[in-house]
Amino acid sequence: MTTANTAMFQASRLNQRNEKVQVLYRILFGIMTLMLITPVLLILGTLVVKGGGVISWEFLFTPPTDGMRTGGVLPALIGTIWLVMTALLLSVPIGIFAAIYLSEYAGDNWFTRTINLAIINLAGVPSIVHALFGLGAFVLFFGFGTSILAASLTLAVMTMPVVIVATRESLQAVPQAFREACWNMGATRWQTIRRVVLPNSVTGILTGVILEVSRTAGETAPIMFTGAVFFTPFLPQSVFDQTMALSLHLFVAATQVPGIAEDVPYGIALVLIGLVLTMNSASIAFRMWLRGKKKW
């Protein structure tokens, strides 16, 4: 009797096999996760090892000299900041407002479905096609010339779907019960959005913006024909100027300049990544501060 009872709670063969399978899958998933972060670590590691040496205040704050073989990256760094900020100013309001309309106002009909389809397709258009569109539309048709404005407009068009999708998803993550509560107290749609929906989705929206910053700063093709130049020692004074940009500068330094020291392109890449990370950290900090406040 006692032996039977103890046997009842001991591991059977089936239990042991299940346990083995369980460990196996755990290891598999762990390895996949490691594989996922390896490239990131490798890239960062290589950049720091090979390009860390050239980083100095002088590298950051002087223009390139001697056919870009010596000197720094200042015009490109400032140019990228101009491009990113202008693109953000253009695409974030449009993207967020469009997402609010799609999520909060539009009904589920063929028109909204078509718009959604268009947004998904816009996200899938290759960047070189955006570049040619930007050249045709903004540079030539609207007559902005090759300028920061034309380049930023191209970037804005390209990254808009990211903002719209991220915003719409975070708006839809706000429980429907909150909206019903508001409507039942006689709040209009806008009051509901302003007082309840937006404060509860702003962190998700900012995540979309962060994603956009990273993508905008790194894009090369769309700005190549529309506003970025190989070399200019001047800093942009307005959105109608041409400018250097880090991404294009990196491409040029790595492939088009004979006899350049090997560590310079790595240094440029490091500055670009550093810039993106700095902007991201700033918006993450802003996001945490907002989350703490939860009222604005």
Next chain:
Amino acid sequence: MTVAQAAALLQPAPDYAIDTKKLNLWYGTFQALYDVDLRIRQGMITSMIGPSGCGKSTYLRSVNRINERLGYVRIEGRIDVMGQNIYDPGVELIQVRKQVGMVFQRPNPLPISIRDNILFSHRLHAKGGGDVHPGTPDEIVEESLRTVLLWDKVKDRLKRKATELSLEEQQKLCIARLLPVKPKVLLMDEPCSALDPKGTEAVEELLWELRGQYTILIVTHNMAQARRASEECVFMLMGKVVEHALTAEMFVTPIHRETADYIEGRYG
């Protein structure tokens, strides 16, 4: 004062807070309500019972016009609230929602502080004048919370988030936040189904407190609750009103066979 306002003043206040005439409602092609004629007495608690899908929630949701948000809802007939047909083209939806408050099955406090929850609707409507609580924000918060018997429990944590409260307290808060804009009718869609027996008792106690000042229409699946906590009772079946009587009478001597069968639990 406009002519309409003067005429409204001359008329005696209607005894019925809600007067429904020949209300038919379709969700797409499905008809959910058939010729509903219901007069809900002012200042009383009326409960609505009936099996799931009988149309009681649909009726409730027509009284503050929350149904039409769905888009595919078609309505015929009229519902007069305090003597005014709320489906009249000239009626402002926002005012309907202000006059007819609604409490849901799951407490849905907003994720802001207790105080801000109470003041939410007041802030929406106060600037427009009209019949709102005239006091300062602090007075409004205190009075509303006292009315729902919550003040002593939460007076020291008004700045805390409303979602931290227990479900019972949340539900009371959801009732309290309707009060500052002085609604005439309170609709409650199974307000106690997410609560434990103690919470249910507390909310029912509150309903008796609010009685007289507000007309309360409560949908419930709980027969014992309908019996305990209401004065009149409406029994609905398949989108039609089968019986409407004093609660005490309906539960003792129901007129219709279907009512008797439902009350005794032979179907549900």
